[in-house]
Structure formats: structure tokens, C-alpha cells
Amino acid sequence: MNEKEIVNIEDKIMANTFAKRDLVLTRGKGALVWDINNKEYIDCTGSYGVAVVGHCHPKVVEAVQKQVETLIACHASFYNDARSILLEKLIALAPKSMDRVFLSNSGAESVECALKLARKYSGKPEIIAMMGAFHGKTMGALSATWKQKYRAPFMPLVPGFKHVPPNNLEKLRAAVTDKTAAVLVEPVRGEGGILLNSDDFLPGVRELCDEKGVLMILDEVQTGFGRTGKVFACEHWNVVPDIMCSAKSIAGGLPMGATFAKEEVMAAFQRGEHSSTFSGNPLVCAAASAAIDVLVEEKLAERAENLGKYFKGKLDALAEKYNVVREVRGLGLMIGMETRFDVYNILIGCMDRGVLVLDAGRNVVRFLPPLVIEKEQIDKVVDTLDAVLEQENK
Numbered sequence: 255m256n257e258k259e260i261v262n263i264e265d266k267i268m269a270n271t272f273a274k275r276d277l278v279l280t281r282g283k284g285a286l287v288w289d290i291n292n293k294e295y296i297d298c299t300g301s302y303g304v305a306v307v308g309h310c311h312p313k314v315v316e317a318v319q320k321q322v323e324t325l326i327a328c329h330a331s332f333y334n335d336a337r338s339i340l341l342e343k344l345i346a347l348a349p350k351s352m353d354r355v356f357l358s359n360s361g362a363e364s365v366e367c368a369l370k371l372a373r374k375y376s377g378k379p380e381i382i383a384m385m386g387a388f389h390g391k392t393m394g395a396l397s398a399t400w401k402q403k404y405r406a407p408f409m410p411l412v413p414g415f416k417h418v419p420p421n422n423l424e425k426l427r428a429a430v431t432d433k434t435a436a437v438l439v440e441p442v443r444g445e446g447g448i449l450l451n452s453d454d455f456l457p458g459v460r461e462l463c464d465e466k467g468v469l470m471i472l473d474e475v476q477t478g479f480g481r482t483g484k485v486f487a488c489e490h491w492n493v494v495p496d497i498m499c500s501a502k503s504i505a506g507g508l509p510m511g512a513t514f515a516k517e518e519v520m521a522a523f524q525r526g527e528h529s530s531t532f533s534g535n536p537l538v539c540a541a542a543s544a545a546i547d548v549l550v551e552e553k554l555a556e557r558a559e560n561l562g563k564y565f566k567g568k569l570d571a572l573a574e575k576y577n578v579v580r581e582v583r584g585l586g587l588m589i590g591m592e593t594r595f596d597v598y599n600i601l602i603g604c605m606d607r608g609v610l611v612l613d614a615g616r617n618v619v620r621f622l623p624p625l626v627i628e629k630e631q632i633d634k635v636v637d638t639l640d641a642v643l644e645q646e647n648k
């Protein structure tokens with residue numbers, strides 16, 4: 255199939271819900287991807303933050319190949335070796351006391367599980383989320399998501415959700431009622447524009463939740479598995495939530511979500527109250543086990559911390575050089591560059607020059623590269639941005 259045919263088929267048949275880029279990707283290795291014409295790109299999208307161990311990591315490939323010949327499907331109503339191996343690895347990696355896991359297939363599903371669990375455990379209906387938050391687009395997750403563009407066409411959403419400004423413990427305190435089940439927070443707002451909370455916010459939320467007897471849910475879907483320089487971002491503030499959502503990068507590129515909870519909290523679910531046909535699929539579990547081994551053996555969280563500082567330093571230098579860059583911010587290899595104009599031309603200018611970057615809102619360029627990215631590749635990304643900004647500055 256040629257490039258044009260592929261584009262035509264996707265445009266004709268696929269639900270028209272994605273803002274597509276004019277690029278057919280066919281191969282990936284580490285931090286690189288190639289298009290159908292064999293043009294190479296440095297992938298700072300990491301497939302929207304999924305590829306932390308890099309594309310097609312040999313250990314993930316080997317684990318998938320082995321498992322695919324052994325057992326592909328095994329419903330969670332049966333026990334399975336690949337699944338049990340993964341579960342132990344997940345618990346070893348998770349913050350202390352996050353001893354139970356529900357496995358699913360996506361970030362939104364991991365949030366859905368958290369929302370149901372919070373209501374079931376507390377017997378209360380209300381969830382407080384943050385203005386500017388993104389938690390996914392299924393009905394429950396969407397009800398916690400802030401952006402009106404995503405919400406408005408689908409009203410009425412799930413009742414019982416309210417939003418408060420982030421970094422404002424007083425407003426949060428005022429919003430908690432005797433009907434509040436949980437407070438839901440992202441450690442760093444990714445889709446919202448790589449927005450960091452003030453250092454006292456998450457510890458303050460934890461304290462408030464303890465005081466009021468309300469559950470704290472952390473959405474680590476984008477920040478988890480090494481991205482921010484710690485395995486989970488909550489470690490930066492020594493905060494342990496009651497429920498933690500994760501997905502994206504768990505399984506080396508395969509789809510998986512995981513909702514962690516304290517033993518006592520997860521115990522609220524009775525048999526049959528939450529399930530999914532693909533929950534703990536052996537093929538995905540084998541991939542996830544291999545990806546976790548890579549994360550640990552290659553010390554990728556540490557690497558994200560060091561390379562993140564290096565990358566951010568170089569972007570800060572660009573901000574000095576170009577007035578159009580308003581701010582560079584981030585944690586580890588989760589970095590945003592806010593500009594004074596729409597970033598579309600930067601995205602396209604970079605793509606033309608062999609670098610893929612993401613947006614986060616209208617005026618933030620977002621970088622979520624694989625954590626295996628090399629320093630020289632970061633240099634190339636920054637040189638490319640320099641050239642694009644130079645042109646945009648004219």
C-alpha cells in the first residue's frame with residue numbers, strides 16, 4: 255500500500271475524531287521513528303507519552319514474541335503466570351501501601367475504575383477535580399476533565415463532579431462537603447499545558463483528605479513510570495494517594511491501564527462490580543513485565559531526571575534568545591515550552607525537519623520523548639527548534 259492509499263483509507267473509514275498530521279509512520283526504534291518513505295524523525299511525542307522505554311525495545315519485543323506463541327488470551331476469571339509475574343512487579347514499583355491493582359486497557363479506564371471505587375468505598379457521590387484537568391474522554395473520566403470543548407457536546411455528564419482551581423487549598427477545603435468521596439489530581443497537568451503544582455499543594459491535599467476523611471486519587475497516567483524523574487511523580491513530594499491511576503507507558507507501547515489502591519480501599523469492590531474482558535491480558539502483561547525490567551535495569555527514571563535538566567537548560571537558552579518563547583517548564587522528561595502564539599507552525603516546522611513534538615493547548619509545545627533518548631538527539635531537537643523559531647520570529 256502506498257502513502258496516499260493509507261491516508262485515503264484512514265480518512266474514509268476511521269471515525270473522524272483525531273486531528274491528523276500528514277505523516278505515515280511505519281517503523282520505530284528507541285527514540286526514532288521512520289515514515290513510509292524511510293525519512294527519520296526524533297520522536298519527542300513518544301506516541302503521546304507511551305514509549306518511555308523507546309520504540310520496539312528488544313526486551314519488550316522478545317517478551318511479546320515468546321508470549322504470543324504461548325497464550326494470547328486468558329480472561330481474568332482464570333489465573334495466569336504472565337499476569338501474576340507482572341502484578342508482583344507493579345506492586346514492588348508502586349508507592350508503599352498501594353498493594354492492590356485493577357488492570358485495564360487505557361488511561362480513561364484506569365480513571366473510571368478509580369471513580370467507581372471511590373464512590374463504592376465511601377458510599378458518597380461527589381468527586382472534586384481541578385480546573386484545567388485532563389482525565390480522559392469516557393463519560394466518567396470526561397466528567398472530571400475540565401475543557402468545555404470536550405464536555406459541552408456530551409451533556410449531561412455524570413452528576414456529582416465539581417472543579418476547583420488547582421493550587422488553592424482554601425477553595426478545595428471550602429468545596430469538600432459531607433457528600434465528598436474523593437479529590438482527583440494530576441501531579442503535573444500534562445494536557446493542560448505541562449503545569450506544575452506549587453510544592454505544598456499535593457502534601458496539602460493529602461493532609462486535607464486525611465482531615466476530612468476523603469480519598470485522594472492521583473492521576474499518574476502521563477506522569478508515571480519514570481517520566482518525571484521518579485518512578486511515580488508523587489514521590490517528588492513524598493505523597494502516597496489512596497488510589498492511583500496509571501496507563502500510557504506501563505506496557506512498552508501496548509495498551510494497558512492500572513488502578514492501584516490501598517488494600518482496604520480496593521476491598522470495597524465486591525465480585526462482579528468491576529471487570530473488563532481484556533483485564534490482565536497475558537500478552538500485554540508479558541510486555542509490561544519486560545518494560546518494567548527495562549525501566550529498573552536501565553535506571554530510566556534517573557535518566558529522565560538528568561536528561562530533563564539538560565533538555566530544559568537548552569530550551570531555557572532558546573527562551574533567552576527568542577522573545578516569542580514565554581516560559582519553559584517541566585519535570586524530568588515532561589517538558590513544555592509556552593510561546594506567545596499558536597504553536598501549530600512550530601509543530602509542522604519541526605516535523606518537516608525530522609523532529610516530532612506535541613502541543614498541549616494552543617500555545618504550548620510539549621515534549622514527551624522516550625526516556626532512552628540520547629543527549630545528541632536532544633541537541634538535534636534543540637537545533638531544529640532554534641531554526642524553526644528563527645523563521646517564526648521573522
Ligand SMILES: Cc1ncc(COP(=O)(O)O)c(C=O)c1O
Binds near residue numbers: 502
Ligand atoms: C492525566 C491523564 N489521564 C487520563 C488520560 C486518558 O488516557 P487515555 O487516552 O489512555 O484514555 C490521559 C491521556 O492523555 C492523561 O494525560
